[in-house]
Amino acid sequence: MRILGLVLQFACVAFALYLSYKVGVSLYQNNYELMELVADIGTILICIDLGTFLFSTNNKGGLSLEQYAKQIDQPPSKLISITRKLGHLGIMLIICSWIVPLI
Numbered sequence: 703m704r705i706l707g708l709v710l711q712f713a714c715v716a717f718a719l720y721l722s723y724k725v726g727v728s729l730y731q732n733n734y735e736l737m738e739l740v741a742d743i744g745t746i747l748i749c750i751d752l753g754t755f756l757f758s759t760n761n762k763g764g765l766s767l768e769q770y771a772k773q774i775d776q777p778p779s780k781l782i783s784i785t786r787k788l789g790h791l792g793i794m795l796i797i798c799s800w801i802v803p804l805i
Contacts (some may be wrong), residue, residue, distance in 0.1 A: 704760070711756040718749035737799040744795030751789025758782055 721742050728734035758779070778786070 707756050707760060711753050711760075714749045714753040714756070718746050718753070721746045721749070737803055740795050741799035744792040744799065747788045747792030747795070751785045751792065754782065754785040 725739060725742050725746070728739065758781075777783075
């Protein structure tokens, strides 16, 4: 299961880098549609959020029920809370990029 998480984490980072390159090239060449650009930026934010989540939950051994309960009681770190908000912003950008062309 740890290997799957690690592969998924690297896939998220690689996809975010690919989309960043795609957005940069389309902005440089001035050849883009605005809603596609918004959707790509939203996807980049979601990939960053998922990669950070997978990195923060990567532990070496299994947690006992008591350790898990203690971990849930603690508030998330500042980095995790910021990336969660960025992930939510990414979801909103993707939804807006689907709805705006329909209106």
